[in-house]
Amino acid sequence: VIGLSELLSSAGIAAVVSAGLTYLFKPLLEARLQRSLVLRLEELKAAYVAEHEFLRELIKRNSELYPSLIESVYRSRNIARELESRIPSYAPALRAEFGAHALALTEGLYRARLFLPAQLFSPLHEFKRAAQQFVFEYDLLTGPRPSPGVTAALSETVGKLDTLYEEVVRLAQEVLKISTAKVSTQTTGGGDL
Amino acid sequence: VADRSLEHTWESDYSVDEGVSFTFTLRLMLYHSSSLGKYVVSGRGADSTTGRHWNRGGIPDQLFSRYSDALRAYLQLAKRYAPADVIAEVESDIAREMKLEGGS
Numbered sequence: 001v002i003g004l005s006e007l008l009s010s011a012g013i014a015a016v017v018s019a020g021l022t023y024l025f026k027p028l029l030e031a032r033l034q035r036s037l038v039l040r041l042e043e044l045k046a047a048y049v050a051e052h053e054f055l056r057e058l059i060k061r062n063s064e065l066y067p068s069l070i071e072s073v074y075r076s077r078n079i080a081r082e083l084e085s086r087i088p089s090y091a092p093a094l095r096a097e098f099g100a101h102a103l104a105l106t107e108g109l110y111r112a113r114l115f116l117p118a119q120l121f122s123p124l125h126e127f128k129r130a131a132q133q134f135v136f137e138y139d140l141l142t143g144p145r146p147s148p149g150v151t152a153a154l155s156e157t158v159g160k161l162d163t164l165y166e167e168v169v170r171l172a173q174e175v176l177k178i179s180t181a182k183v184s185t186q187t188t189g190g191g192d193l
Numbered sequence: 194v195a196d197r198s199l200e201h202t203w204e205s206d207y208s209v210d211e212g213v214s215f216t217f218t219l220r221l222m223l224y225h226s227s228s229l230g231k232y233v234v235s236g237r238g239a240d241s242t243t244g245r246h247w248n249r250g251g252i253p254d255q256l257f258s259r260y261s262d263a264l265r266a267y268l269q270l271a272k273r274y275a276p277a278d279v280i281a282e283v284e285s286d287i288a289r290e291m292k293l294e295g296g297s
Contacts, residue, residue: 136238139217140205140207140219140274143205143206143207144205145203145205145276145277147272147274147276147280148272148280149272149274150273150274152273
């Protein structure tokens with residue numbers, strides 16, 4: 001009985017001490033918890049702002065880089081067609097323009113390399129190489145001693161530029177989320193935009 | 194036949210701006226690469242005036258295990274890019290090499 005009385009007494013004292021300590025330190029614990037939550041919230045806010053800034057910068061860069069790259073691709077594809085159609089005569093102004101676009105494309109790829117996704121960089125790089133190949137073959141073909149086979153080689157390269165142009169534009173539109181769907185001309189059923 | 198090789202070179206002019214022309218040298222090569230253990234067929238060009246390179250990677254090197262296959266690819270490359278007189282020279286050299294290849 002004595003043992004039980006002591007046990008109950010000890011338990012009572014422990015409960016009182018515990019309640020007292022909790023009462024005393026509650027504001028301190030609450031303050032620490034609050035501070036910890038505020039810090040975490042600040043960290044999350046900073047991460048969000050950094051990510052937001054990064055995305056904004058990415059969009060800004062893309063909106064500057066992509067149109068100039070696609071412009072070089074589009075113009076050089078068209079000039080290649082025009083140059084091919086004028087063969088065997090040599091068109092110096094167009095040839096120089098093609099060279100300028102091929103160079104702009106090369107420089108643009110260097111600048112944009114970091115921001116270009118792999119699926120877009122690959123065909124752009126291929127296009128650049130095909131453009132260089134075109135210059136090589138065009139100069140050979142319009143030179144003083146052209147090879148009989150280089151006409152076919154040039155046609156193949158123009159075909160490659162055509163195919164790659166389509167691929168590059170399609171992929172760039174996908175990356176930039178540009179819709180290519182045409183507005184339906186039907187009056188019923190709504191558009192498919 | 195591992196040490197056999199072929200090389201044909203010719204020059205061509207091109208104009209960048211009206212009235213200004215440059216000369217570039219184009220070279221076709223067939224050689225055995227001991228590091229690759231294959232025959233390599235390649236076409237390269239360089240501008241002797243400006244030092245500008247032509248076809249840096251434009252026509253990729255082709256690799257062959259058999260010398261006869263490499264000879265055939267070499268002839269195709271010549272027919273595609275070389276002038277008629279160089280093609281005739283290449284055809285003659287290929288015929289000679291094929292004969293040697295058949296006899297060895």
